[in-house]
Amino acid sequence: MGAFVRILASVKTALEMRTLVNSEPQVEASVAAPTLIEPSAAQIQVPIARVTHRAELLSSFARELEAIGGVFAGSVSPGELPTRSVAIADQLGALIIAVGEGVTHDLLPIANLLEQHHRDLILFGAAGDDEARRAALARIARADLGIVEAHCAIAASGTVAVVASPARPNALTLMPPAVLVIVPADRIFPDLASAIEQLGPDLIAGRRTVFITGPSRTADIEKRIVIGVHGPRNLHVLALWPTDV
Amino acid sequence: MAVSSSNPGFFAAIETSIADTELRRKLANASGHHLESAASTRAEFPRYDEEREAARSLKTAAIGRLDELLIELRTRLEGNGCHVFFADDAAAARRYIVDLARVRKLKRAVKGKSMTTEEIELNPALEKAGVEVVETDLGEYIVQLRHEPPSHILTPAIHLSKEDVGQLFHDRFGTAYTNEPERLTAVARDNLRAAFLSADLGITGVNFAIAETGTLVLVENEGNGRFSSTLPDTLVAVMGIEKVIARLSDLSHFLEVLARAGTGQKITTYTNFITRPRSHDELDGPREIHVVILDNGRSRILADPVLREALNCLRCGACLNVCPVYRSIGGHAYGYPYQGPIGSIISPALFGKAAGHLPFASTLCGACREICPVKIDIPKLLLHLRWKENQNNLQWPRGAAKARRGAARFGRMANHPRTIRALSRIAVLIMRPFAHEGYVKWMPGPFRNWTLTRDFPVPKAPLKHRSADQPQSN
Numbered sequence: 058m059g060a061f062v063r064i065l066a067s068v069k070t071a072l073e074m075r076t077l078v079n080s081e082p083q084v085e086a087s088v089a090a091p092t093l094i095e096p097s098a099a100q101i102q103v104p105i106a107r108v109t110h111r112a113e114l115l116s117s118f119a120r121e122l123e124a125i126g127g128v129f130a131g132s133v134s135p136g137e138l139p140t141r142s143v144a145i146a147d148q149l150g151a152l153i154i155a156v157g158e159g160v161t162h163d164l165l166p167i168a169n170l171l172e173q174h175h176r177d178l179i180l181f182g183a184a185g186d187d188e189a190r191r192a193a194l195a196r197i198a199r200a201d202l203g204i205v206e207a208h209c210a211i212a213a214s215g216t217v218a219v220v221a222s223p224a225r226p227n228a229l230t231l232m233p234p235a236v237l238v239i240v241p242a243d244r245i246f247p248d249l250a251s252a253i254e255q256l257g258p259d260l261i262a263g264r265r266t267v268f269i270t271g272p273s274r275t276a277d278i279e280k281r282i283v284i285g286v287h288g289p290r291n292l293h294v295l296a297l298w299p300t301d302v
Numbered sequence: 303m304a305v306s307s308s309n310p311g312f313f314a315a316i317e318t319s320i321a322d323t324e325l326r327r328k329l330a331n332a333s334g335h336h337l338e339s340a341a342s343t344r345a346e347f348p349r350y351d352e353e354r355e356a357a358r359s360l361k362t363a364a365i366g367r368l369d370e371l372l373i374e375l376r377t378r379l380e381g382n383g384c385h386v387f388f389a390d391d392a393a394a395a396r397r398y399i400v401d402l403a404r405v406r407k408l409k410r411a412v413k414g415k416s417m418t419t420e421e422i423e424l425n426p427a428l429e430k431a432g433v434e435v436v437e438t439d440l441g442e443y444i445v446q447l448r449h450e451p452p453s454h455i456l457t458p459a460i461h462l463s464k465e466d467v468g469q470l471f472h473d474r475f476g477t478a479y480t481n482e483p484e485r486l487t488a489v490a491r492d493n494l495r496a497a498f499l500s501a502d503l504g505i506t507g508v509n510f511a512i513a514e515t516g517t518l519v520l521v522e523n524e525g526n527g528r529f530s531s532t533l534p535d536t537l538v539a540v541m542g543i544e545k546v547i548a549r550l551s552d553l554s555h556f557l558e559v560l561a562r563a564g565t566g567q568k569i570t571t572y573t574n575f576i577t578r579p580r581s582h583d584e585l586d587g588p589r590e591i592h593v594v595i596l597d598n599g600r601s602r603i604l605a606d607p608v609l610r611e612a613l614n615c616l617r618c619g620a621c622l623n624v625c626p627v628y629r630s631i632g633g634h635a636y637g638y639p640y641q642g643p644i645g646s647i648i649s650p651a652l653f654g655k656a657a658g659h660l661p662f663a664s665t666l667c668g669a670c671r672e673i674c675p676v677k678i679d680i681p682k683l684l685l686h687l688r689w690k691e692n693q694n695n696l697q698w699p700r701g702a703a704k705a706r707r708g709a710a711r712f713g714r715m716a717n718h719p720r721t722i723r724a725l726s727r728i729a730v731l732i733m734r735p736f737a738h739e740g741y742v743k744w745m746p747g748p749f750r751n752w753t754l755t756r757d758f759p760v761p762k763a764p765l766k767h768r769s770a771d772q773p774q775s776n
């Protein structure tokens with residue numbers, strides 16, 4: 058507690074020192090003196106480019122996703138979702154598959170079809186005691202593929218925003234080597250600012266949230282890009298095109 | 303160049319680095335292609351300059367009411383169920399974290415990349431207390447295995463070649479030697495996955511702390527920060543007081559410029575929002591979150607109205623990448639965890655007088671100011687610090703005094719065109735026999751020093767003659 062008060066006091070005193078007490082010669086490199094008091098945050102606005110066409114947003118999203126090493130697996134109607142998901146699981150050779158709960162759509166039909174195809178399924182209920190929790194995590198660690206629905210996506214950067222829930226753990230898009238993210242086409246927003254605004258503080262701060270842009274990567278050895286360090290090396294995205302449009 | 307005599311070790315380090323041509327090759331290799339791709343990412347984004355301006359104003363506004371924001375942040379964090387500890391200095395921060403590990407009987411820590419924990423020298427303290435600490439960012443992992451400090455705030459192992467890493471892994475793990483980054487990364491991935499699964503303590507940095515919601519934002523590409531803040535039961539996040547921003551809606555303006563400047567990506571692979579410990583119904587996430595908020599000299603920076611701007615820094619690493627000094631001497635020569643132009647500005651405040659010479663290690667070329675995503679006027683701040691350092695009894699070291707006398711002599715000579723013309727003719731005549739493909743790599747006797755650290759281009763004609771061919775400007 059003491060340190061908090063002390064630090065606040067020194068910050069306060071520091072902030073009050075708006076003018077220099079000693080006389081410093083004007084240095085030549087200073088092009089313009091910085092203004093020390095800036096306009097309040099509320100006055101600063103950057104215009105947000107709003108593109109209204111859903112198809113345009115979707116194609117921009119797909120292009121950006123592919124540019125950073127993700128795979129855009131096309132757009133499907135809700136009815137086609139299970140078959141397409143199983144096809145992607147086959148393509149990836151995934152045998153153990155973890156499915157998180159949906160957001161706007163029920164993902165259980167995917168789970169059911171996977172089961173019919175004799176895949177090893179991991180579903181999530183309530184966490185239970187600590188031992189059950191650890192066991193569930195250990196199972197995700199062995200999964201070949203995680204399937205989740207994103208809350209929204211960002212067209213300008215190919216980003217998906219995934220908000221965790223008890224039946225959609227954060228580890229689901231982190232531990233398996235491959236992830237399939239389902240994005241409703243009407244939840245693709247033009248840019249970061251509009252996506253953050255749409256999600257809002259309650260959602261983002263309510264549960265663990267992550268913005269995922271492409272597969273996990275590093276450039277730590279001679280700046281050469283290597284895909285799949287700690288997180289998934291395969292990131293597939295399926296867009297869900299609602300049947301009512 | 304005026305240099306405070308306080309640090310003879312710095313000169314030795316610079317000389318060693320410059321003589322290391324292999325190091326310079328690696329640095330050039332790693333930054334050349336990368337700079338181009340970063341520049342094109344920015345060029346493709348029409349709003350880049352607007353976003354930079356917005357980021358700069360928002361950050362300046364936040365620093366301008368840092369006291370209020372820190373109160374709000376603390377209230378929110380505690381309301382969310384996080385523990386908050388304010389640390390005056392590095393020792394206080396270390397003590398808190400070490401005590402926590404002791405009380406909770408934590409034995410195995412995994413760390414996401416965090417320069418602030420380098421700043422407080424956390425690892426040795428934890429190890430002394432019997433906690434095994436594993437760095438999990440690939441670059442950090444590599445330098446940890448080599449018992450070295452990081453040489454770049456963003457790419458800690460930039461001073462190493464893929465062959466160096468291959469040899470290191472071969473020696474340490476007995477895996478077959480390879481210099482392929484893909485295979486080396488796979489080895490590290492397996493080792494570190496095991497560490498993540500068995501760790502009971504996660505330690506990360508913080509890129510932004512949102513006062514409005516009490517949310518910690520952590521950006522990264524690998525997923526090590528995500529793992530460190532998801533699997534272990536206890537999370538310690540260490541941040542400087544300057545990391546606080548006012549609102550969630552401010553965040554996009556920072557994210558739009560941070561990765562574009564630093565790595566040339568539009569946005570990093572993962573942007574993690576960490577707000578609260580896991581609730582009873584959740585499977586993962588830490589059960590306990592401790593946020594350590596560190597002053598350690600930052601309020602001193604704040605108290606200097608000129609220097610204050612340095613607190614806007616997002617630690618994107620761009621100013622290091624473009625700095626001609628950094629690119630010739632590498633990160634280790636600086637001797638502090640924050641290297642390059644921004645390091646030279648903040649290190650004296652964070653680490654005290656011993657770092658007072660760093661502001662002189664710059665050519666003031668201004669490349670850093672051009673690239674900085676929050677438009678920090680780095681050259682101006684460096685000059686300001688030089689001025690301050692000169693106020694405190696400055697002595698010229700021998701070499702610098704000699705150079706000053708030489709420059710003064712040249713100045714007098716330059717006033718006599720005939721003398722200088724004659725001398726430059728003689729110089730060319732002397733140099734010619736030693737030239738090879740237009741460069742002189744070595745000269746004997748008294749001229750040796752000129753070619754010690756660089757190749758000297760042979761002028762085609764004496765200096766003054768060339769300028770006589772060109773149209774007169776006055």
Ligand code: SF4
Pocket residue numbers: 563614615616617618619620621622644670673674675676677678
């Ligand atoms: S000073 Fe600017 S360019 Fe340098 S690391 Fe900080 S934000 Fe990046």
